[in-house]
Amino acid sequence: MSWLAWRRLRSAGYVPPAEGVMGGRSGPSPDPLVAPL
Numbered sequence: 001m002s003w004l005a006w007r008r009l010r011s012a013g014y015v016p017p018a019e020g021v022m023g024g025r026s027g028p029s030p031d032p033l034v035a036p037l
Helices: 005-010 019-024
Strands: none
Touching: none
């Protein structure tokens, strides 16, 4: 995934599972699909 797409997802509040594991959930609101991961 390009980082522009990643940035767009981030600003939408989506935190990729790998990022959630490495850096903690820093998105505005945890995505229900990502939360279990």
